[in-house]
Amino acid sequence: MIDDELRPMETLADPAVAVDRLEALHAGATQALQAALARFLGGGPPPDAAERLQFRYPELRVTYRPTGPVPRIGRATAKLQVAGTYATTVTQPEHFRDYLVDQLRSLVRDYGVGLEVGLSAQEIPYPYVLEPGIDLTGGGVSAADLATWFPVPLLSVVGDEIADGLWQQRADSPRPLALFDAIRVDYSLRRLVHYTGSDWRHIQPWILLTNYHRYVDRFVRHGLERLASGAEGFEQMVLPGGVVIDRAEAATADPAVVIARSDWHRFQMPAYHLVARGPGGPQGTTLVNIGVGPSNAKTITDHLAVLRPHCWLMVGHCGGLRQSQTIGDYVLAHGYLRRDRILDELVPPDVPVPALAEVQLALQAAAAQVTGEESEALKRRLRTGTVVTYDDRNWELRFSQERRRINLSRAIGVDMESGTIAAQGYRLRVPYGTLLCVSDKPLHGEIKLPGAANAFYERAVAEHLLIGLAALDALRADRQGLHSRKLRSFDEPPFR
Numbered sequence: 001m002i003d004d005e006l007r008p009m010e011t012l013a014d015p016a017v018a019v020d021r022l023e024a025l026h027a028g029a030t031q032a033l034q035a036a037l038a039r040f041l042g043g044g045p046p047p048d049a050a051e052r053l054q055f056r057y058p059e060l061r062v063t064y065r066p067t068g069p070v071p072r073i074g075r076a077t078a079k080l081q082v083a084g085t086y087a088t089t090v091t092q093p094e095h096f097r098d099y100l101v102d103q104l105r106s107l108v109r110d111y112g113v114g115l116e117v118g119l120s121a122q123e124i125p126y127p128y129v130l131e132p133g134i135d136l137t138g139g140g141v142s143a144a145d146l147a148t149w150f151p152v153p154l155l156s157v158v159g160d161e162i163a164d165g166l167w168q169q170r171a172d173s174p175r176p177l178a179l180f181d182a183i184r185v186d187y188s189l190r191r192l193v194h195y196t197g198s199d200w201r202h203i204q205p206w207i208l209l210t211n212y213h214r215y216v217d218r219f220v221r222h223g224l225e226r227l228a229s230g231a232e233g234f235e236q237m238v239l240p241g242g243v244v245i246d247r248a249e250a251a252t253a254d255p256a257v258v259i260a261r262s263d264w265h266r267f268q269m270p271a272y273h274l275v276a277r278g279p280g281g282p283q284g285t286t287l288v289n290i291g292v293g294p295s296n297a298k299t300i301t302d303h304l305a306v307l308r309p310h311c312w313l314m315v316g317h318c319g320g321l322r323q324s325q326t327i328g329d330y331v332l333a334h335g336y337l338r339r340d341r342i343l344d345e346l347v348p349p350d351v352p353v354p355a356l357a358e359v360q361l362a363l364q365a366a367a368a369q370v371t372g373e374e375s376e377a378l379k380r381r382l383r384t385g386t387v388v389t390y391d392d393r394n395w396e397l398r399f400s401q402e403r404r405r406i407n408l409s410r411a412i413g414v415d416m417e418s419g420t421i422a423a424q425g426y427r428l429r430v431p432y433g434t435l436l437c438v439s440d441k442p443l444h445g446e447i448k449l450p451g452a453a454n455a456f457y458e459r460a461v462a463e464h465l466l467i468g469l470a471a472l473d474a475l476r477a478d479r480q481g482l483h484s485r486k487l488r489s490f491d492e493p494p495f496r
Contacts, residue, residue: 008118009059009061009116009117009118010116010117010118011114011115011116012115012116012117013108013115015100015101015104015105015108015115016101018060018104018115018117019093019097019100019101019104021058021117022058022060022090022093022100022117023093023094023097025058025117025118025119026057026058026090026091026092026093026094028054029054029055029056029057029058029119029124030124030129032051032054032055033054033055033124033126033129033150033151034129034130034131036051036055036150037126037129037130037146037150040141040146040149040150041141046148046149046150047149047150052123052151053119055123055124055126055150055151056119056120056121056122056123056124057089057090057091057119057120057122057123057124057182057183058089058090058093058117058118058119058120058182059087059088059089059090059117059118059119059120059122060087060088060089060090060100060115060116060117060177061085061086061087061115061116061117061118061174061177062085062086062087062104062107062113062114062115062116062177062494063084063085063086063113063114063115063116064080064082064083064084064085064086064107064111064112064113064114065083065114066083066111070082070083071110071111073110075106075483076483076484076485076487076488076496077103077483077488077494077495077496078102078103078106078107078110078494078495078496079492079494080107080111080113080494081490081491081492082175084174084175085174085175086174086175086176086177086493086494087174087175087176087177088176088177088178088181088182088493088495089120089122089181089182089183090182091124091128091182091183091185091186091189092185092186092189095201096308097281098280098281099281099308099496102280103494103495103496107494120182122157122181122182122183123151124151124182124186125150125151125152125153125154125183125186126146126150126151126152127152127153127190128153128186128189128190153183153187157183158183158184158187159184160180160184160302160346162176162178162179162180162181162493163179163180163305163427163428163429164346164427165489165491175493176493177493177494177495178493178494178495179305179428179429179493179495180305180306184306185306188302188303188304188305188306189303189306191303192303192304194267195267195268195269195299195300195303196240196267196269196270196271196288196300197240197241197262197263197264197266197267197270197271198238198240198242198270198271198273199238199242200307202238202271202273202275202286203271203273203286203304203307203309204273204274204275204276204282204283204284204285204286204309205281205282205283205284205307205308205309205310205311206283206284206285206286206309206310206311206472206475206476207285207286207287207288207304207309207311207312207313208285208286208287208288208312208313208315208465208468208469208472209287209288209290209297209300209301209312209313209314209315209316209417209421210287210288210289210290210314210315210316211289211290211291211292211316211317211415211416211417212289212316212317212461213289214461215287215289215315215316215461215464215465216259216264216270216272216287216289217255217256217259217461218461218462218465218466219272219274219287219465220237220239220255220258220259220272221255222274222465222466222469223237223245223250223272223274224237224245224250224253224255224258225250226274227245227246227247227250227251227274228247228250228251230247233276233277233278233283234247234274234275234276234284235247235275235276235277235284236275237250237258237272237273237274237275238272238273238275239258239259239261239262239264239270239272239273240262240263240264240266240267240270240271240272241262241263241264241266241267243258243261243262245258264289268291268296269288269289269290269291269296269299269300270288270289271286271287271288271289272286272287272288273285273286273287274286283476285469285472288300288304290417292393292416292417293391293393293416293417294340294341294342294389294391294416294417294419294420295342295391296417297340297416297417297420297421297424298342298343298420298424301420301421301424301425301428301430302424302428304430305424305428305429305430308430308496309430310431310475310476310479310482310483311359311430311431311432311433311472311475311482312421312425312430312431312432313359313363313432313433313434313435313468313471313472314417314418314421314422314432314433314434314435314436315435315436315437315464315465315467315468316415316417316418316436316437317415317436317437317438317439318331318387318413318414318415318418318436318437318438318439319413319414319415319438319439319440319441319442319443320412320413320438320440320441321388321406321411321412321413321414321441321442321443322383322412323441325383325412325438325441326381326438327438327439327440327441328381328437328438328459328460329380329381329382329383329437329438330367330381330382330383330435330436330437330438330464330467331383331384331385331387331412331413331434331435331436331437331438332360332363332364332367332382332383332384332385332434332435333355333384333385333386333387333413333418333422333433333434333435333436334355334360334384334385334386335353335355335385335386335387335409336353336386336387336388336389336418336419336422336423336434337386337387337388337389337405337406337409337411337419338353338389338419338420338423339388339389339390339391339395339402339405339419340389340390340391340416340419340420341391342391342420343420343423343424343427346427347423347426347427353419353422353423353426354426354486355433356431356432356433356482356484356486356487357481357484358431358475358481358482358484359431359432359433359471359475359482360384360433362433362471362472362474362475363433363435363467363468363471364378364382365471365474366467366468366469366470366471366473366474367381367382367435367467369467369470370463370466370467370470371463371467383412383413385410385411385412385413386409386410386411386412386413387411387412387413387414387415387418387419387434387436388406388409388411388413388414388415388419389414389415389416389417389418389419389420390414390415390416391416393416395414396442399443413436413438414442415436418434418436421434422434425487426487429483429487429488429496430487431475431482431483431484431487433471435464435467435468435471437460437461437464439460483496
């Protein structure tokens with residue numbers, strides 16, 4: 001930590017006031033760094049050691065000194081396991097204000113904790129304060145010059161040791177207060193911009209992930225309809241490249257033209273945001289077209305997780321593995337045979353990834369609501385079971401090796417992303433779920449012929465997307481129990 005003589009920690013009683021102070025400290029640090037950069041790029045002197053002391057993230061500390069037994073709290077988050085001091089560095093506190101205040105209020109109310117705020121020892125890397133469009137090459141300043149005088153991103157200090165349970169408690173250091181510190185959050189915020197083509201501030205806390213662009217068409221149409229309806233809370237639709245559609249424009253906008261206006265093809269995993277606000281902050285929905293494969297699935301969820309979303313759902317296509325299934329049927333995953341391999345060291349395949357009851361019930365109810373089918377009719381179209389997630393799109397070429405494993409798992413569907421997304425939700429404490437649509441039956445000779453495929457897509461995509469949206473609406477309306485204790489270990493940071 002920074003020497004107390006240079007910046008003493010301030011003791012504050014009110015969570016809102018503590019977050020006010022975090023905002024002021026972060027703003028002061030970023031403004032000082034931006035001013036020093038502008039001066040240096042303009043030919044002026046670099047910052048000296050004393051000035052660099054200003055370029056630091058704020059730190060938040062929570063101290064718990066109980067006089068009796070630790071309270072038994074039923075909720076899964078904003079809980080303390082043991083007495084002591086907990087700390088984290090904070091970035092973008094203005095954006096995370098509702099989240100921070102909510103977590104701190106619960107801790108103050110139920111545990112009587114003390115709050116402290118001050119500057120940390122963690123420097124802010126200069127790329128994280130640059131405004132979009134700033135050219136660092138025009139003044140003849142090299143990256144090496146900047147690295148000599150300004151803080152730079154260092155991979156040695158960015159990691160997921162807390163989330164992965166690898167952090168080591170030392171007697172002279174606080175325990176972690178949050179899963180991600182400021183340097184890890186800022187790293188991911190910039191990667192989100194790179195991959196999705198969106199300002200990270202537009203990403204909403206309710207997230208749909210898909211592996212097919214046709215879902216984008218339907219999501220944009222749905223978003224424009226919601227905006228045009230005048231429904232309370234909905235503000236705008238934001239597309240890759242910064243295209244913004246407001247309420248007034250939505251009433252007459254053509255979805256195809258709106259999509260064509262955005263440069264979605266320039267980005268690896270373009271994201272689309274139906275922005276809405278409600279009590280407690282943003283309450284809209286983001287759709288990310290993550291493409292195909294577990295690598296993309298891990299990459300985007302690594303970064304989305306720092307925003308602490310309420311839920312992410314996979315809505316994509318799968319191969320049906322049972323003769324009784326029909327193309328267009330749904331698979332509601334209640335288990336995963338993880339053959340993706342990408343998370344084997346972080347979440348070994350023998351670690352169960354449980355289904356979350358609240359999400360499962362919401363998806364099933366949404367399917368009944370959207371399809372209009374119930375009981376036996378719904379069961380014929382909506383199968384629950386295990387999904388196999390592969391890292392090899394051509395797994396069929398080694399079916400003789402895979403056949404027994406698929407049989408043992410009793411799997412009913414196969415894809416390349418769902419198991420990864422669920423394991424990432426489990427690992428990073430983000431509620432998750434999977435509803436897939438059967439697009440072919442690779443074991444039974446039913447492949448996607450061009451004509452049949454187009455007819456299937458036109459019919460199935462719209463209904464499938466509406467089920468995912470309806471499930472999120474239900475979870476949004478009743479979040480009790482969503483942040484499940486199934487996602488929390490016995491030795492967790494207090495913050496969600």
